[in-house]
Amino acid sequence: MYLGLDLGTGSLKAVLVDEYGVIQARASAPYSVQHPQPTWAESRPEDWWEAARLACQELPADLRLQARAVGFSGQMHGLVLTDEQLTPLRPAILWLDARTAGDLSAFTQLAGQVTPPLANPVTPGMFGPSLWWVSRHEPQLYARARHALLPKDWLRSRLGAAPATDPSDVSGTLLSTPDGQWHLPLTRALGLNAELLPRVLPSSGVTGHLSPEAAAQLGLPAGIPLACGAGDTAASLLGSGLNVGQGQVTVGSAAQIVRRLAQPDPHPALQLYRAAGPDWYALAAIQNAGLALEWVRELLGLDWDGAYREAFGGPPAPGLAFLPYLTGERTPLMDSSACGSWSGLRLGQSRGQLMRAALEGVAFALRDGLDTLEEAHGPVQGLRLAGGGTRQPQWQQLLADALDRPLYPSAVTEASPLGAALLARQATGASGWQTAPDFRPPEAPPAVEPGMERAATQERFGHWKKLQQALQPWWQAAP
Numbered sequence: 001m002y003l004g005l006d007l008g009t010g011s012l013k014a015v016l017v018d019e020y021g022v023i024q025a026r027a028s029a030p031y032s033v034q035h036p037q038p039t040w041a042e043s044r045p046e047d048w049w050e051a052a053r054l055a056c057q058e059l060p061a062d063l064r065l066q067a068r069a070v071g072f073s074g075q076m077h078g079l080v081l082t083d084e085q086l087t088p089l090r091p092a093i094l095w096l097d098a099r100t101a102g103d104l105s106a107f108t109q110l111a112g113q114v115t116p117p118l119a120n121p122v123t124p125g126m127f128g129p130s131l132w133w134v135s136r137h138e139p140q141l142y143a144r145a146r147h148a149l150l151p152k153d154w155l156r157s158r159l160g161a162a163p164a165t166d167p168s169d170v171s172g173t174l175l176s177t178p179d180g181q182w183h184l185p186l187t188r189a190l191g192l193n194a195e196l197l198p199r200v201l202p203s204s205g206v207t208g209h210l211s212p213e214a215a216a217q218l219g220l221p222a223g224i225p226l227a228c229g230a231g232d233t234a235a236s237l238l239g240s241g242l243n244v245g246q247g248q249v250t251v252g253s254a255a256q257i258v259r260r261l262a263q264p265d266p267h268p269a270l271q272l273y274r275a276a277g278p279d280w281y282a283l284a285a286i287q288n289a290g291l292a293l294e295w296v297r298e299l300l301g302l303d304w305d306g307a308y309r310e311a312f313g314g315p316p317a318p319g320l321a322f323l324p325y326l327t328g329e330r331t332p333l334m335d336s337s338a339c340g341s342w343s344g345l346r347l348g349q350s351r352g353q354l355m356r357a358a359l360e361g362v363a364f365a366l367r368d369g370l371d372t373l374e375e376a377h378g379p380v381q382g383l384r385l386a387g388g389g390t391r392q393p394q395w396q397q398l399l400a401d402a403l404d405r406p407l408y409p410s411a412v413t414e415a416s417p418l419g420a421a422l423l424a425r426q427a428t429g430a431s432g433w434q435t436a437p438d439f440r441p442p443e444a445p446p447a448v449e450p451g452m453e454r455a456a457t458q459e460r461f462g463h464w465k466k467l468q469q470a471l472q473p474w475w476q477a478a479p
Helices: 045-058 099-112 127-137 139-144 151-158 184-189 212-218 232-240 290-300 304-311 351-377 393-403 415-427 454-477
Strands: 002-007 011-017 023-030 070-074 080-082 147-149 206-209 225-227 246-251 255-261 271-274 280-286 321-323 341-343 381-386
Touching: 002 045, 002 151, 002 232, 002 415, 011 045, 011 415, 023 045, 045 151, 045 212, 070 151, 070 232, 070 415, 080 151, 099 127, 099 184, 127 139, 147 151, 225 415, 232 246, 232 255, 232 271, 232 280, 232 381, 232 415, 246 351, 246 393, 255 351, 280 351, 290 304, 290 351, 304 351, 304 393, 321 351, 321 454, 351 393, 351 454, 381 393, 393 454
Parallel strands: 002 070, 070 225, 246 381
Antiparallel strands: 002 011, 011 023, 080 147, 206 225, 246 255, 255 280, 271 280, 321 341
């Protein structure tokens, strides 16, 4: 057995995977994101450890004791500052945090003195700007720091590993070279202490071994290898087996549309990251997906079954549109000032119609990102659909209608933790899953084709796009 731990924005997923790549047990545990000030987003790293402990304890004890290694995947870009003992000095600053928005022009100017335009747009929530913000706004705390870690890397250190990270996570920090190593001249130009940064190892590299203390709390064998792991999207591509040229839509708290690339090819409105191997992937990063839908659902007083039932229980309200930009937006706007809104509200509209507009707004934001990705890298062939936020059939149909192409639901339902488990297997010296004569991989569900609502959905997308363009000057001018 191999254990994969996936540290998401709002929950941790744990899977035990056998020699054939089949998930034999799964569990998850939630934690909260705090917003101590407007635009801030933080989590307590110790909550991540507690979630890992609870999730592992839900897995069958006999299978846990067969674990041979642990692999990790996790939310990218976040910053965990610790002391020498790896104890956090403050809450982690997360990828959706926008506190650095006012500092980005200065960050970009300093970066431009030592490096050509960065391979990624300079946006809030990235590790580099967040570390720079702490150095400027919390200098006494910064002076006490001895390690600056990304989320999955702190969790792994809590299990007994030495501080380390991997190229896929480094490539999303805005402090990296194109090949996923730390850019030390850039770090010096920003006045940052390079000694805080962890060493970079391959995603399947062994960073240490499970400590007896952690093993006792997780119910795992002490001393098993801890693989370095990868950022969540890189691990997901590994777990789902996406090849170069193929694309994948993943909807969780955020959403991503990914195309795997053989060579790096930067674009100003897309992210460009290393995969958990020798190649790269281009990413249309939609910051407001599941987190915006969760906000709407709670605001309307619905559970998820009720939200889908009422949203798809009748036709959409004419002229009603929702922009999901509750935390600014990345692709294609790259605008931290972007705001969410409903437009076209009228008496007599139901909460189901408001929920439907919210679902459409997220689907249209994905379409906007897909258009940008294809303009940069050409048509995506065989667009897969993945992530826990895409399993409801009517929601899948709405996505197919909005994206205006067939979608191929992945047979792998937990691609990121599965990818983490594969990295754990590779850390033991094995290259991939074993095969057996009688083993059959899970069969993928049939494609979701655009349906009878396609034309009407495309017309509403055109209206939505005009609304977005009309409101953008208002966001930017708002005090």
